[in-house]
Amino acid sequence: MGEARSYVNMDKVVIVMPAYNEAENMGPMITELFEEVFPKITGVEMNLLIVDDFSPDKTGDIVKKYQGKYSNLYLLQKEREGLGWAYVKGFRYAVEKLHADAVMEMDADFQHPPKFVIPMVEAYLNGADYVIGSRYIKGGSVPKNWETFRKLVSYFGNLFIRIVLVKPKLHDLTTGFRLTKVKGVLDQIDLEHLMELGRFSHKVDLFYQSIKHAKKVVEIPLAFASRTKEKSKFNTKETISTFRVAIILGIKDKVRFIKFGIVGFTGFLVNYLGLEVLKRFGLSTYFSTLLATEAAIISNFIFNNVWTFKDKTITKVGDIIPQFLKFNLSSLFAVVVQPLIVTGAARIFSDSPVVRLFALVFALIVVVIPYNYVVYNLFIWKTWKLPWKKK
Ligand SMILES: Nc1nc2c(ncn2[C@@H]2O[C@H](COP(=O)(O)OP(=O)(O)OP(=O)(O)O)[C@@H](O)[C@H]2O)c(=O)[nH]1
Ligand SMILES: [Mg+2]
Incomplete structure (x- = not known):
């Protein structure tokens, strides 16, 4: 030995x-x-x-x-x-x-x-x-x-x-x-x-x-x-397979982002159509907007839960409620930030439809969408971990 x-x-x-x-x-x-x-x-x-x-x-x-x-x-x-x-x-x-x-x-x-x-x-x-x-x-x-x-x-x-x-x-x-x-x-x-x-x-x-x-x-x-x-x-077979794996992995992460984008767009439709429908039922503009916005938040939460984050779907009632409240809270961010950016741009440039449109698109793409995506991944469906929290 x-x-x-x-x-x-x-x-x-x-x-x-x-x-x-x-x-x-x-x-x-x-x-x-x-x-x-x-x-x-x-x-x-x-x-x-x-x-x-x-x-x-x-x-x-x-x-x-x-x-x-x-x-x-x-x-x-x-x-x-x-x-x-x-x-x-x-x-x-x-x-x-x-x-x-x-x-x-x-x-x-x-x-x-x-x-x-x-x-x-x-x-x-x-x-x-x-x-x-x-x-x-x-x-x-x-x-x-x-x-x-x-x-x-x-x-x-x-x-x-x-x-x-x-x-x-x-x-x-x-x-x-x-x-x-x-x-x-x-x-x-x-x-x-x-x-x-x-x-x-x-x-x-x-x-x-x-x-x-x-x-x-x-x-x-x-x-x-x-x-x-x-x-x-x-050999070539091995080489091709290696590239294939890399491409699939590369896309996999982006698929979630694309789904998130689609859900966001359906949310916008729910918001807009909801507002018009409720107005027709005789509700005030304020309440129509409020209810339509909440309807969009609810539908976004549901679609993200069962589709965008389907590998992490929250199913337990005890978990859905707090995560849905967090989701609502994070949606408030857009409510606060979008008006600030739009009015800011209107003051700096001019208060014209073109400036307002560009400012809104800017706010969405540069601030609101990345913010929501990060919050969902980190805190709601928890697909990402903060670097110092990785075990
Ligand atoms: N148990 C087991 N070992 C394997 C198998 N295929 C390869 N290996 C071992 O894995 C290691 C790497 O395999 P290699 O064939 O050297 O692959 P490579 O280095 O990419 O290619 P070469 O340029 O041919 O050396 C070596 O120690 C092989 O003996 C397998 O099917 N089973
Ligand atoms: Mg070898």
Whole structure:
């Protein structure tokens, strides 16, 4: 038996390493991690979990051989389902069976040189809850022997995803070398329902879901190595799938905003038509406007509740009442701000129909709509969290 590492009250980091037909790499990888890398890391207990899909080349048997030597080496064997599933099942095993505090994604083929585990774990120890091994920051790189085409696809693919997902501050969104804290980040993600679990492109969805919950994200430069053995599996299908995932994720968030806009417009119609109908019933202009406005607020609340925020629909009566009152209160904002902006503009420019129209449109687009959208997401349907409230 080798050195038994078992510490009390020490955080546990589990490297989840999928391996399919990596018999040649397995021995050197395990040895390098346990002999060269883990001894240099203090303050956490390091573990390695190999996820093998019963590789025909007997990768699993090699791992079993080393398990006699290293007690923090684990093996999960299952049927072949694709890379994403290897990670999902590996994460589940790491969290539920090994009680991991953080998990790492890492390849078995030395494309992620093992020494980079050290700065990544250090970043975690310094408070990061999501650490990205980044090829596209200073000090990081892609293999020199990659053909120009692959370099271009990787670089512009990344740039494209950064733009689509609106993540300008992060540089490598498709890397396969990452560390994720379990509490507050990994445990908030519905792993089994990530997109494209059969492919490499699940990485983009996993990244996107992680970033939503992570409070402190750190990028560590990664010199991505080229595959030493066998032929590369990089292909057009994988590339297209990666772009597809990015586009779908990019649109998903905007769909809510579009629905919100449509509901807002129906609210306007309810308001306007309601006013005219009530006037015809002989109500005073003041009461007609008041009732029509409240009718619009009620219909907006209902449509937003069952459509715009259908993944967060409030159903309990005990919740509907306070949230509806909040909704009413937030609607008051428009009542206060719109007249201020319109009269302000009329004073500054001239009190003409054109100025009033422009001022009203300005108030709606620049102030009222963004304000409502933020309030709904943050306080009413709670799809967003304030950065300091993320757990
Ligand atoms: N368990 C499991 N591991 C897999 C599967 N597919 C890939 N892997 C492993 O996941 C890691 C990354 O896969 P690679 O095939 O190297 O993918 P890549 O680095 O994008 O492409 P290459 O340029 O071919 O290296 C390696 O450790 C593989 O052995 C799978 O279906 N099941
Ligand atoms: Mg590889």
